[in-house]
Amino acid sequence: MxxxxxxxxxxxxxVHKKIRAAFDVFDHELNKTVDVRExxxxxxxxxxxxxxxxxxxxxxxxxxxxPTGYIRFEKFxxxxxxxxxxxxxxxxxxxxxxxxxxxxxxxxxxxxxLEELTKYMTQEGEPFTQEEMxxxxxxxxxxxxxxxxxxxxxxxxxxxxxx
Numbered sequence: 337m338x339x340x341x342x343x344x345x346x347x348x349x350x351v352h353k354k355i356r357a358a359f360d361v362f363d364h365e366l367n368k369t370v371d372v373r374e375x376x377x378x379x380x381x382x383x384x385x386x387x388x389x390x391x392x393x394x395x396x397x398x399x400x401x402x403p404t405g406y407i408r409f410e411k412f413x414x415x416x417x418x419x420x421x422x423x424x425x426x427x428x429x430x431x432x433x434x435x436x437x438x439x440x441x442x443x444x445x446x447x448x449x450l451e452e453l454t455k456y457m458t459q460e461g462e463p464f465t466q467e468e469m470x471x472x473x474x475x476x477x478x479x480x481x482x483x484x485x486x487x488x489x490x491x492x493x494x495x496x497x498x499x
Contacts (some may be wrong), residue, residue: 348417355416356380359409368409372399375407382416384425387462394419430494437486447483 358381362370370378375390375398386394398411419425440456441448450473457464457472464472476489 339457351417351420352413354382355413357359359412369406372407378418382420384419385427387423390421390425430490433490433494434487437490447485453484
């Protein structure tokens with residue numbers, strides 16, 4: 337076997353291990369299935385960030401013909417392997433995220449008010465649910481000042497891509 341083929345197989349084997357480990361966290365019954373509602377969390381834990389439409393497409397691809405509310409590992413593995421190998425749903429780079437916040441910060445104050453951010457995130461584009469908004473604000477908001485210092489938040493949200 338050539339070195340290239342061995343190295344490609346090693347990469348795929350590592351990807352499979354990551355996928356299995358992420359899936360197993362949510363396989364509470366230990367029967368190689370997870371609740372379909374956990375798929376987004378599993379995918380995000382693997383460093384992929386599909387929007388709601390893309391997530392819906394992935395779920396449609398891996399769901400049973402007659403949806404049961406559960407996803408089987410054997411259906412999840414090939415789809416997720418392809419997603420990871422093709423580097424789909426990569427996170428948005430830090431500079432782009434920062435630019436997005438700067439567009440919202442019309443006075444260039446370096447922060448956003450809670451009401452401003454809530455309005456933008458729940459009424460524009462792909463709106464956040466109340467739960468998503470609360471989760472984001474719990475991480476983003478400065479508890480002392482009740483402001484969102486977005487440079488700090490963006491730094492916290494973005495990771496250096498190891499790949």
